[in-house]
Amino acid sequence: MPTAPAGSPYPTGAPTPDSATRAPAPGEPAVLGVTCGLVLCGDTGHAAIVVEPTGPVGRPGSTSGTDEFLPLLLDNGFHQVPEVNEPPARLSGWSVLFAMGRLHSILQPSAAGTSAWWQAHAPLVVTEAWRNAANSQSTVIMYAAPAGTIGRQPREDLLRTALDRAAARGLLVAATLPLAGT
DSSP, rough: BBBOOOOSOOOSSOOOOOHHHOOTTTTTTTEEEEEEEEEEEETEEEEEEEEEESSOOOTTTTTSSSHHHHHHHHHOOOOOOTTTOOOOEEEEEEEEETTTEEEEEEEEEEHHHHHEEEEEEEEEOOOOHHHHHHHTEEEEEEEEETSSSSSSOOSHHHHHHHHHHHHTOOEEEEEEEEEOOO
C-alpha cells in the first residue's frame, strides 16, 4: 500500500488518499475504509460507523481471492440487516473506543481480553452531533458492506441511501457496539 513519503502533507507512513481508494493487489491486505455519520433508526439519530474494505477480504491463509468479509463478520456475531430503520442487536465483547472526542478503534474480544479489529492511523475527528448521540446512548452502530457497495458519501442522507440499497441487496451486516472511553 502506498504511504506518504517524508515531506508530504500526510504523516510519514500514513496511507495517502489515493491508497485508501485503490483495490489491493492479490495477496496484499485490504484497507478498511471507515465513515462516521448519524443514521436515523425510526425517529432517533444513532452514531454510526460504516466499514467498507477497498477490496476482497479472505479468511486468514486463503489465497482464492474470494471475498469473505461479510461471512467473517457473521461468524463473529454480526447480523444481516434487512432494513436500516431498526437498530441492530447489541454485540457482546465488541466495543468502540472513543476518547477525548475522537474515534480511536473498534475492539473485538480476544484471548487477552480485547484487541483492535480496526485502529485509526490518527484518531478520527467526529461531528458534535455524532459525539452527542454516541455519548447519550453509550453505543455506536457498526454497519459493514463488501468493497464497492457503499462508497464515500459526502452527506449523511446519501450515506443512508447507500445503506438502504445495500440492505435491500442483502449486502449489509451490523451490530450495536457499546462505547468504550469517554
